[in-house]
Amino acid sequence: xxxxxxxxxxxxxxxxxxxxxxxxxxxxxxxxxxxxxxxxxxxxxxxxxxxxxxxxxxxxxxxxxxxxxxxxxxxxxxxxxxxxxxxxxxxxxxxxxxxxxxxxxxxxxxxxxxxxxxxxxxx
Numbered sequence: 001x002x003x004x005x006x007x008x009x010x011x012x013x014x015x016x017x018x019x020x021x022x023x024x025x026x027x028x029x030x031x032x033x034x035x036x037x038x039x040x041x042x043x044x045x046x047x048x049x050x051x052x053x054x055x056x057x058x059x060x061x062x063x064x065x066x067x068x069x070x071x072x073x074x075x076x077x078x079x080x081x082x083x084x085x086x087x088x089x090x091x092x093x094x095x096x097x098x099x100x101x102x103x104x105x106x107x108x109x110x111x112x113x114x115x116x117x118x119x120x121x122x123x
Contacts, residue, residue: 002026004096004114011120017084022096022114024077033103034072034079035110038092038119047105048094049081059105064090086121094119 003025012018024032035050049070051058058070069082079096094117097110 002032002098002112004098004112006094006096006114006117009094009117009119011122012086014087014121014123016086016121017082018086018119020081020083020094020096020117020119022079022081022098024079024098024112026077030100031074032098032100032112034070035097035099035103035105036070036079036081036094037097037107038090038094039116040089040092045095045107047107050103050105051079052103053100057103059103061105083119086119088121088123091120091122093117 005023008020031053033053036048037045039045049060051070051072055072067085072079096114098112099110102109
């Protein structure tokens with residue numbers, strides 16, 4: 001069983017940066033692949049970024065590549081999403097996901113989910 005807790009969201013202006021943190025609480029020593037998804041108001045959840053359990057092979061959706069960076073600290077069971085050059089269209093509820101086997105862009109492949117944290121980009 002894994003509990004995920006996100007932090008670091010908030011209200012920022014266009015062009016600003018935010019760093020989201022996902023902390024995984026688990027009693028096992030299993031390392032997990034981790035990902036970030038987001039859901040905009042009135043839209044379906046969409047993939048943002050994913051990273052393998054060892055911090056390698058990050059992947060991104062096209063609209064955030066070059067602006068967002070996903071990373072992972074396995075020693076602390078933490079994953080991060082550094083978001084630079086934020087745009088109003090990045091406004092969404094951002095959720096962290098983890099899975100012991102999958103690290104792709106399909107949300108239905110991830111076993112564990114955090115409650116989500118709001119990011120609002122507005123002038």
